[in-house]
Amino acid sequence: MSVSISFISATTEELVRAEREPSWAEEYVDQLYDGDNFPAPDRPFGGPDKAWGGLQFLFDEAGVGPEFLMDGFMILEDGTLFGWDAEQIASLARQLRETPWERLAAHYDPERMAKDDVYPNVWKFDPEGELDWLEYAYEELVEFFAAAAERGLGAFMNFSF
Numbered sequence: 493m494s495v496s497i498s499f500i501s502a503t504t505e506e507l508v509r510a511e512r513e514p515s516w517a518e519e520y521v522d523q524l525y526d527g528d529n530f531p532a533p534d535r536p537f538g539g540p541d542k543a544w545g546g547l548q549f550l551f552d553e554a555g556v557g558p559e560f561l562m563d564g565f566m567i568l569e570d571g572t573l574f575g576w577d578a579e580q581i582a583s584l585a586r587q588l589r590e591t592p593w594e595r596l597a598a599h600y601d602p603e604r605m606a607k608d609d610v611y612p613n614v615w616k617f618d619p620e621g622e623l624d625w626l627e628y629a630y631e632e633l634v635e636f637f638a639a640a641a642e643r644g645l646g647a648f649m650n651f652s653f
Contacts, residue, residue, distance in 0.1 A: 500524050502575065506646075507575040539632070547630060572650065574649040578645055581637055
């Protein structure tokens with residue numbers, strides 16, 4: 493079993509409805525990821541996937557970026573679906589754009605991350621390869637936030653486990 497985080501953009505109207513009707517939101521988000529229309533060209537998506545724990549460690553150490561499990565608002569009471577409004581997305585897009593990867597990578601400490609059991613705790617197996625993996629996940633996250641912010645969109649965040 494793995495724990496992953498993904499984002500898909502959302503309009504303000506969708507987020508408002510999701511907050512009022514969580515069961516609608518659950519079905520709607522499932523439909524966004526399913527079928528022949530995924531990915532929709534006008535709906536940015538992406539995310540750190542399983543790299544979220546490692547990125548969160550780097551964000552925390554650098555004092556920047558999102559707090560994946562604290563930001564946004566909970567839509568489903570089981571903690572698997574959150575909404576992030578357009579203002580949050582725009583703010584994070586700016587912050588991430590101003591944070592070069594090297595600033596985060598300077599905090600990469602595979603021994604400490606393994607000792608602290610930072611998810612997914614693969615840091616000792618291939619430290620350099622895992623750093624490359626985190627960089628790729630960071631770049632995808634930056635790209636998502638920038639694309640959503642450019643369109644004035646918020647996002648649904650899926651936390652699956």
